[in-house]
Amino acid sequence: MAQPHAVVVGGGLGGLAAALALQRVGWAVTVCERAPGLEPAEIALALAPNALRALDTLGIGADLRAHSAQQGIAAIRRRDGRWILRVSAERTRERFGDPVCVVRRGELCRLLLERLPAEAVRTAATATAIEPGDTRRPARVVTGAGEHTADLVVLADGARSALRHELFLEHPGAVYAGFACWSAIVPRPERAMAFGESWGRGGAAGVLPLSGGEAYCFATGNTPAGGRSTDEHAELARRVEGWHDPLPRLVAAARPESVVRTDVWHIDTPLPAYHKGRVALVGDTAHAMTPNLGQGAGQAVEDAVVLAHHVSGSVAYVPTALQSYTAARLPRTSTLVQRSAQLAEAVQSESPLAARVRDLAAAAVGAAAPGVLARYTRPVDDWRPPAAARRG
Numbered sequence: 001m002a003q004p005h006a007v008v009v010g011g012g013l014g015g016l017a018a019a020l021a022l023q024r025v026g027w028a029v030t031v032c033e034r035a036p037g038l039e040p041a042e043i044a045l046a047l048a049p050n051a052l053r054a055l056d057t058l059g060i061g062a063d064l065r066a067h068s069a070q071q072g073i074a075a076i077r078r079r080d081g082r083w084i085l086r087v088s089a090e091r092t093r094e095r096f097g098d099p100v101c102v103v104r105r106g107e108l109c110r111l112l113l114e115r116l117p118a119e120a121v122r123t124a125a126t127a128t129a130i131e132p133g134d135t136r137r138p139a140r141v142v143t144g145a146g147e148h149t150a151d152l153v154v155l156a157d158g159a160r161s162a163l164r165h166e167l168f169l170e171h172p173g174a175v176y177a178g179f180a181c182w183s184a185i186v187p188r189p190e191r192a193m194a195f196g197e198s199w200g201r202g203g204a205a206g207v208l209p210l211s212g213g214e215a216y217c218f219a220t221g222n223t224p225a226g227g228r229s230t231d232e233h234a235e236l237a238r239r240v241e242g243w244h245d246p247l248p249r250l251v252a253a254a255r256p257e258s259v260v261r262t263d264v265w266h267i268d269t270p271l272p273a274y275h276k277g278r279v280a281l282v283g284d285t286a287h288a289m290t291p292n293l294g295q296g297a298g299q300a301v302e303d304a305v306v307l308a309h310h311v312s313g314s315v316a317y318v319p320t321a322l323q324s325y326t327a328a329r330l331p332r333t334s335t336l337v338q339r340s341a342q343l344a345e346a347v348q349s350e351s352p353l354a355a356r357v358r359d360l361a362a363a364a365v366g367a368a369a370p371g372v373l374a375r376y377t378r379p380v381d382d383w384r385p386p387a388a389a390r391r392g
Helices: 013-024 049-057 061-066 089-096 105-113 162-167 232-239 247-252 296-310 315-348 352-368 371-381 387-391
Strands: 005-009 028-032 044-047 069-071 074-078 083-087 100-104 127-131 139-143 146-150 152-155 175-187 196-200 203-210 214-222 260-266 279-281
Touching: 005 013, 005 139, 005 146, 013 028, 013 105, 013 152, 013 296, 028 146, 044 049, 044 105, 044 203, 044 296, 049 061, 049 296, 049 371, 061 100, 061 105, 069 203, 074 352, 083 352, 100 105, 100 203, 127 162, 139 152, 152 162, 162 279, 175 232, 175 247, 175 315, 196 352, 203 247, 203 315, 214 232, 214 247, 214 315, 232 247, 232 260, 260 315, 279 315, 296 315, 315 352
Parallel strands: 005 028, 005 152, 074 196, 152 279
Antiparallel strands: 044 100, 069 100, 074 083, 127 139, 139 146, 175 214, 175 260, 196 203, 203 214
């Protein structure tokens, strides 16, 4: 019997995780990435315990932990530095078996790539059309470098995927969340410092630890989509001006060319399904969400593990298996997209009254923490991979 073949459209985190997950259950994979190289922007990812379990299933959890810094499930301050809510890494580990691990996105992608055959990844291969196939016909992907037929196509080309529209013509697609994020990786000061996120009016800012003596600084702000500044480093500095130490100091130390500006898009209206024919959607392509819950990367890796679990049987029944994939993933991720959007609305509010109510509510949770907070986060962080996937 011929080895089943999957074509993955998109060489980002979701695509590489799906490729590795499929390879581990016996599939041959071809990854088509439109960029000329796999060089992700230097941003950090906060991976909660659920994401770490999924990475364990892919065989890279231990390496990921070794290259990461640890953080608690929640650490939130006001703009002036007063703590609103704080749960330590130790307490997070006690409740969920792992802390939150913060790592460079490039490091995670490297760990995934190392476990894929070099010939499996094809760069400068932009997918321009897709035919989903069915139980009788394979799927087909057209790229600038040629055509591919496949038993399965994994669509992982991002929140603003053009190919997604070909599959779901009536869906409105991703919408702009109303704000952007500026970020940079900077040297970590030698003296001890507290990490976490801080909330102000009209945005948030924060600093997260990274391994290797570095830290990740970020700030969000309400702004029209597509805007660009002639000096994004100066714009990031403006966004944290007047905020508590060490935010302004760390931003000032950033290399100007290292500052990354990212418009935030999310899929506010859930897709009717995460599959069509022999095509499965994963990650941001399926359920792009705002970064407020820190679950975008984690949900993409969960998708990869669950998808591989459901298609590990007969190739002839891939379309049916993908129905099970949708049933397993759509309710969970749709809830998280909505919850993250609600939190984003509260954090980005420019109303003094709304900001005060938000901070008081979070402080009330903090006063009752960790019990109340654990009940809120447990459905997210307590996720376990499918039993068969764990055995793999």
